[in-house]
Amino acid sequence: xxxxxxxxxxxTFLLDDTINxxxxxxxxxxxxxxxxxxxxxLDSFNVTPIPEPTPPYLTDKEKIEYIEYRMAMKTYMPAxxxxxxxxxxxxxxxxxxxxxxxxTLFFFxxxxxxxxxxxxxxxxxxxxxxxxxTLIGLYPKGAYENIMKNMLRRFY
Numbered sequence: 001x002x003x004x005x006x007x008x009x010x011x012t013f014l015l016d017d018t019i020n021x022x023x024x025x026x027x028x029x030x031x032x033x034x035x036x037x038x039x040x041x042l043d044s045f046n047v048t049p050i051p052e053p054t055p056p057y058l059t060d061k062e063k064i065e066y067i068e069y070r071m072a073m074k075t076y077m078p079a080x081x082x083x084x085x086x087x088x089x090x091x092x093x094x095x096x097x098x099x100x101x102x103x104t105l106f107f108f109x110x111x112x113x114x115x116x117x118x119x120x121x122x123x124x125x126x127x128x129x130x131x132x133x134t135l136i137g138l139y140p141k142g143a144y145e146n147i148m149k150n151m152l153r154r155f156y
Contacts, residue, residue: 001026001039001042001043001081001082001083002080003082003083003084004025004082004083004084004092005084005089006089007092007095010084010092010095013080013082014107021107021110022108022151023080023081023110024042024045024079024081024104024106024144025083025084025104026042026084026102026103027083027084027092027098027102028086028102029085029086029087029101030087032102034138035101038138041141042081042144044141045079045081079148086098100137103136104136104144106147
C-alpha cells in the first residue's frame with residue numbers, strides 16, 4: 001500500500017497514466033485500532049497485476065467474469081491502494097472532509113466514486129449514490145470486494 005504524504009503525491013497517485021484505474025485510499029492514524037485491522041485487509045487486495053491482457057474476443061460480460069476470476073485467483077487486482085496518515089497530513093484529510101478514521105474512499109480515473117454510506121456488511125452488492133457519502137469504519141473483507149466488483153461492472 002502506497003503511503004501518500006503530500007498534495008503532489010496524491011495527484012500523482014490518482015492521475016497517473018493508467019487508463020480505467022480504480023484507486024482506493026484509506027485515511028487513518030497510527031493510534032487507530034480499526035485502522036490497523038483494515039491495513040492488512042486492504043493489502044490483501046494489493047496484488048501485482050500479471051501483464052496478461054483481457055482477450056479481445058470476449059463480450060463485455062465475459063471480460064468482467066474473466067477479471068473477477070483473475071481477482072479470485074489472486075493474479076490481478078485492477079486497483080491501486082494508498083494510505084494517508086491524517087495526523088501527519090491533516091491538509092489531505094481536509095480536502096475530502098475526513099473527520100473519522102478509518103475512512104476509505106474509492107476513485108475511478110481520479111474521480112471520487114461514492115459507495116453507499118455504511119453498507120450492510122452482509123449484503124451481496126452495494127449501490128452508488130450521491131456525493132458526501134464515503135465508507136466510514138471497518139467492514140468485513142467481502143464488503144470491500146463487493147464494492148470493487150461493482151466498480152468493475154460499472155466502469156469496465
